[in-house]
Amino acid sequence: MLNNLLERGVKRLYPEITLSRRAEFQPMLDLAKGTLSSTAAIEVARITRESPQRIAEAIVRELDPSGTLTWRSDLGYIVLSTAELPDLLGEVREVREVFAPERETAPSPRDVVVLTPDLSVPAYAWLRLLALGATQALLAVLSGSPCRMTLVPRPARTVSSRAEVIEELQAAIGEVLEDLGRKRPDPLAVVAHVTPGRTTLLTAHHYHDQLPKSAKAGLASLKSGQIADLRMPGDGWLMARDRALAELLAPESLLGVLKRLQGQEGWMRWLLHAVSSVPSGDLDPMVALFDECASPLWSARTLAERFEALFGTPSGNIDRAALGRSARVEAGLRPLALRGLFLPMWWGLAVREGEVLAWMTALEELSSAGHALLNRPDVRRAASQGNLSEGQLQILASLSFGLSSILPVVSEGGSCAQQVRKV
Secondary structure (H helix, E strand, C coil), X not given: CHHHHHHXXXXXXXXXXXXXXXXXXXXXXXXXXXXXXXXXXXXXXXXXXCCHHHHHHHHHHHCCCCCCCEEEEECCEEEEEECCHHHHHHHCCCHHHHHHHHHHHCCCCEEEEECCCCCCCCHHHHHHHHHHHHHHHHHHXXXXXXXXXXXXXXXXXXXXXXXXXXXXXXXXXXXXXXXXXXXXXXXXXXXXXXXXXXXXXXXXXXXXXXXXXXXXXXXXXXXXXXXXXXXXXXXXXXXXXXXCCHHHHCHHHHHHHHHCCCHHHHHHHHHHHHCCCCHHHHCCHHHXXXXXXXXXXXXXXXXXXXXXXXXXXXXXXXXXXXXXXXXXXXXXXXXXXXXXXHXXXXXXXXXXXXXXXXXXXXXXXXXXXXXXXXCXXXXXXXXXXXXXXXXXXXXXXXXXXXXXXXXXXHCCCCCHHHHXXXX
């Protein structure tokens, strides 16, 4: 396993240091830049006060480049540049493995706190923040982890089901709308009772910049002390560009869409729109209220249904027979395979570290590439004739694995516990 290789390399150089779980190899979001990366050198640098890049270069030299593995150091990150799919099997985690440590230790609830901005931030920006917080809470609940949501101005609430997450999101949006001019509470008072090391704070850059120095210093100390992850999603491009989307992003239009949402299905469709990689266009009422390809929920759900019709129910078990083959994989299909293999890990990062946008990007890319694969005549013909090549079987095995990890989120109906058991 690559993480064992990394740990041994660090121990040889720094015998007194034990790496934390956060230093383990994680999937790269930009697959053009590499496959996996680790912050081990940055973690060591915090202790030794040495240059992270020099530490990374030293660790890379300690890693034995076996087979087709290629390593590099990049601004203190240790990056696995290239690897064949069979070489990555040791790093692939099923959903139950990703969340097993939390279930075994029976921890206190995970905190998700949205410091909802005031009127200095446009409506779409604070709606997106509330959606991100709700999505992280939803992913935590579906993983079996207890979660405590604090969507300012609402008090903290522990949620345990999809219905409760949606209910709390609706209540928070309603309270903000009841009094748009309400002064927001002191952020440090809001986060006074969060669980250290198990907390994500979400707010907007523009709002954060206007906070008193004492509040900003307090939030910075929570981050530097690894008490909480502070996430401020980028929204400047929407706020700054001269766009033709002004009417779509006007509060009246956005709130008009919310009033038309019906039931959990409607809110789930809107929720995944709101945290998608292109939220502005997806909040168009002619898109957000209907099932079509622009809907991340509809696209992922339809892909799972199409896959099942052709190849059977997606499996949450690693198909080592198919994935372990040294098959020739088309270069254009490699990203799809990697997204499928590592989607459960992105789920874990979304819950533990607030990487909801990264999970969403991986889900969108899997859906797009998966539909393209199933649309190919050669794949459909080979499937109908039962003569899929080893390379095709390998890609389909990774797609099956990835799809199984999103079924608890996108499946319609059924309790959360039932959906988790399916994967």
